[in-house]
Amino acid sequence: MNCLGYGSHIRQARRDAYMEWDRLRNARLHAILLITTGSKAEGLTRPYESDMDKLFVVRGVICLESGVNSGILPRETIVFTLNTDMCYHGHCRLHLERHGIMIPQVVHDALCDDGNGHVLLSSALYLDIYNTMELMQGEVLHENAGPSRPSSIGSLHTDSVYSFRCHCPCILLRWAKRSRHWPQPDIVQKVVTLGAFVTPVGFKCSEYQHVEWRICFNTGENELMNSLNNTQVYIYVLLKMVVKDVLKPVKKEITSYTVKNIVFWLAENNPQAQFNESTLFYWLREGLDQLRVAILKIHFQYYMLPERNLMAACGLDERQKSTWVNTITDMMNEGSNTLLRLPRIRKAIISHPEPMMWYSKKRVELELLQLKLWNRSMQCEDANGVVKFSEPMLQAINNRMIEIMREVRQRIYWEGIWLDDMDEIRNMMLM
Incomplete structure (x- = not known):
């Protein structure tokens, strides 16, 4: 794993480099805060190996959970209230509560009336506005993927997501109060203080998805990933390889994000001392079993918000489900030979x-x-x-x-x- 670029030292060096990149870029930005997320922030991929996930957060706008007092916020802050009524778990609508002094044009142009006298922020309109923005020299825009605006310049592929900060203490405190083996209390507290974001994507099966937003915990999840031990990181990497190189989903029926949540649940529910080099294959088998059950039931709980099913509306048909379940079952019975199914590991071994x-x-x-x-x-x-x-x-x-x-x-x-x-x-x- 070290030779393949997953050792702790190179992971830390990558994380430090992208944090420095964000710091330098944010020193020049005023209306937007840039945050690197995903595999780059986790230190798990080389520069051109996968997409560079960038979260762009509009400054001066805050979305508040219902019941949170907005009076303590600066007068110039634009305030939206989360309305989760009749939305799928982890999703919401944004009602304009306070205009602030001046609404940015991109926000103003995405406002709409809900027909009942309330002003909503449309996720579809907001995303459309960013799709019409001027491209950088040599940049090529690709088809939208959920809330992201994918683009590329040569070999460098970037997924840009435009979001707002979200203050939802009740949701985070419910997560923090769970009984757990992991993470440590100081990490739990840090995740809570990092808060959340809302991104412009509704639930696929909702007829109102054009005005719905998804609640995300990108920076908190970065912190959680960085607190995993080496064995847990290796389990995550190997399970990602299984999804990408063995199952090979075509339409994101299952994603590496589901795999990440599998590892989070394994870490939370089991003593940390049990995750070591000698137990790697045991935990890999446990992870494969959870992946198999998730596919079989088309259900897996989101780590931060268990009410949300990460497999909901994934588009997995019965034939594909049966094939994947059988493949994973075979892998579980192969023990360490499972690694020979993974091209990068197999090449390294031979x-x-x-x-x-x-x-x-x-x-x-x-x-x-x-x-x-x-x-x-x-x-x-x-x-x-x-x-x-x-x-x-x-x-x-x-x-x-x-x-x-x-x-x-x-x-x-x-x-x-x-x-x-x-x-x-x-x-x-x-x-």
Whole structure:
């Protein structure tokens, strides 16, 4: 797992780099707060390996749980009230309670009347507004996926979600008061203080989904992921591989987010001392069993809000369900041989250790340099966003990256593979 880039040191280095990227970017943003979430914030993927999940939070807007006093908030803050009546668990409508001093244009244009004299914020209109925004140079916009606005620039794919802060103390306190083995009380308290967000997506089966929003706990879940021990992280990684490389869902009938919640429940319900290297395969089997039951029943409880079924409206048909249940059952009976079904693990097992270790070290170094390059480039931008590439540190980073790629190119020449394009080598190593 360390050779494949899942060791604790590289995970921490990735997390630190993306936190620094957010800090630098937010120092230049005024109306928006940017937060990296998902696998990048968890430190589990290389730069180009999967989408970069970005949460954009509009400043000066707050959504309050019903019954929370808005009087203590600054007068200029725009306030919406969560209305969960007749909404599926974990979803709500946003009623405008207070205009503040000035409503941002993107918010104003998404307001609508509910027919009963109340002003609602439409999630569909809000998302449509962001879909019409001007793209960056070279950016390509892709089809929406839930609340996200996917786009790409070359090999870098980004999922952008535009949201508002949500203060829902009752929901979080219900979560915090549960009896548990994990996480520790200080982590529980931190998750509570981090609060929640609402994102523009309604429940799929609701006829009013165009005015519904989903309550999310992105920053709290980042904190929970960072508090898992190595064995729990490895279980999560292996289960994600099972979903992606073995089950291969086509329409997100089951996602890595469901897998994450499986690991959260395992961690909460069992003593932490039981999660260690010697029990990895036992817990992997337990995770597979929970995945199998979730598919069989088309039901799995959301960790933060158990009333919400993460499998609801997933579109899983009976034939596919039966095939997946049988496949997972077979994997559970295979013991450690289960790993041979996972392409990345299988390749690592059959590879000669020396070249694999050499390549792993080069890839880790190149990745860390790429992360430094991104952050340093931002520090070297002028007021117009133009990067001063002649800056000595930028040049040093870039020169060392070129050296590494040349070393890798020479090594693969010896293996009989002709690959001369440096950009292709870089993308191959960072994906």
